[in-house]
Amino acid sequence: MMHKVEQRCLEEGLINGGNMNVLTSAEIKPFMTFNEPFRSNSFAVIVVQKGSFVFQNNFVKNCMKAKDVYLVTPGSLCELYEMSDDFEFISMGFKKEYLKEQGVFLNGAEIVHLFSTDLVHKFSLNDEEFEDLVFSLKSLKKKINLPETTPHFKDVVRHSFISVLYEILIVYSKYRVFIPVKLNRQEELTTNFLNLLSENFKSEKQVQHYAKQLFVTSRHLSQVVKTVTGKTAGEIIDEMVINEAKVLLSSHLMNVSQVADELRFSDQSFFGKFFKKYTGISPSVYKSNSTVAVNPPF
Structure with missing residues (x-):
C-alpha cells in the first residue's frame, strides 16, 4: 500500500x-x-x-x-x-x-x-x-x-x-570568498578528462581517445586519474556509461533497444552483456524494478 x-x-x-x-x-x-x-x-x-x-x-x-x-x-x-x-x-x-x-x-x-x-x-x-x-x-x-x-x-x-x-x-x-580553487597538474588533467568524458562518453568509450585529446599516453592518463579519484580512466568511463544507462532505463521513456542506440552500442545484445557484467542483472529487469527517475527527490 x-x-x-x-x-x-x-x-x-x-x-x-x-x-x-x-x-x-x-x-x-x-x-x-x-x-x-x-x-x-x-x-x-x-x-x-x-x-x-x-x-x-x-x-x-x-x-x-x-x-x-x-x-x-x-x-x-x-x-x-x-x-x-x-x-x-x-x-x-x-x-x-x-x-x-x-x-x-x-x-x-x-x-x-x-x-x-x-x-x-x-x-x-x-x-x-x-x-x-x-x-x-x-x-x-x-x-x-x-x-x-x-x-x-x-x-x-x-x-x-x-x-x-x-x-x-x-x-x-x-x-x-574564502574558498581557494587551485588545481595541481594531476587534478587539472583529471578535471579536463572528466569534462571531455561528460561530453563524449556516448560515442567514445576508449581511454586512448581521451588520452590523445589530452596529449598524454593512455597509461599516464589512467595512472593520474586513479591517483586523484581512486579509479582508473577506464573504470570511470564504464561507470559513467552504466549510470547513464540506469537513468535512461528508469525514466521509462525508452525501451532497452532505444537505450542501446542512445549510448551508441553496436546492438542490444552487446549492451545487455555490458550492463549485466557491471550490475548483475539484465537491462530489462533493471527497467522493470526502477522508479527513481520517475519521482526524483529533487
Whole structure:
C-alpha cells in the first residue's frame, strides 16, 4: 500500500508538480531510493537539520551533517548512498521557469551565478545563519500552503521566495570568498578528462581517445586519474556509461533497444552483456524494478 505521505505528495504535486516547493525530509524520504542514479529535475537548496547523509553529485561524494547546505543544479547526476536514522532536512526546489515567471532574471542577476554548474556546492552555516535560514524556509512553506484564495497570494509567495534566495546568496557569497580553487597538474588533467568524458562518453568509450585529446599516453592518463579519484580512466568511463544507462532505463521513456542506440552500442545484445557484467542483472529487469527517475527527490 502507498505510504500516506507519498500519496499526499502525489496528490498535491509536491514532487513532480508545480515549479517551486519547500519540502521536509518526511515528505521526500518516501521518494529516496538508494544506489540508483538519477538526474535532478530542478534547482534545490538542501539544508541539513539533524543527522548525516551521504550522496554523490556528478561523481563527487559528499557527506552532509547538521547545518550543512547543498545546492543542486538541474540535470546533475545524483546517487543516494546512506543516511542516519535521525536524518532530517528541509529543501527548497524550483525550476528555471519559475525564476523567469517571478522576474528574478531582472532583479537578481547574481542568482544565476549562485546556481551555476562550476560553483562550490556545499558549505556550512554558523548557528545564527542556520536558524535564520530554516525559519525563512518554514515561513515560505506556510505561505505556499495558504489557500490560493488568500488576498495577494501569489505576491506573498513570490516575495517570500525571493527573500529566501537572497538570504542564501548573501551567506554563500560570504563563504565563497574564502574558498581557494587551485588545481595541481594531476587534478587539472583529471578535471579536463572528466569534462571531455561528460561530453563524449556516448560515442567514445576508449581511454586512448581521451588520452590523445589530452596529449598524454593512455597509461599516464589512467595512472593520474586513479591517483586523484581512486579509479582508473577506464573504470570511470564504464561507470559513467552504466549510470547513464540506469537513468535512461528508469525514466521509462525508452525501451532497452532505444537505450542501446542512445549510448551508441553496436546492438542490444552487446549492451545487455555490458550492463549485466557491471550490475548483475539484465537491462530489462533493471527497467522493470526502477522508479527513481520517475519521482526524483529533487
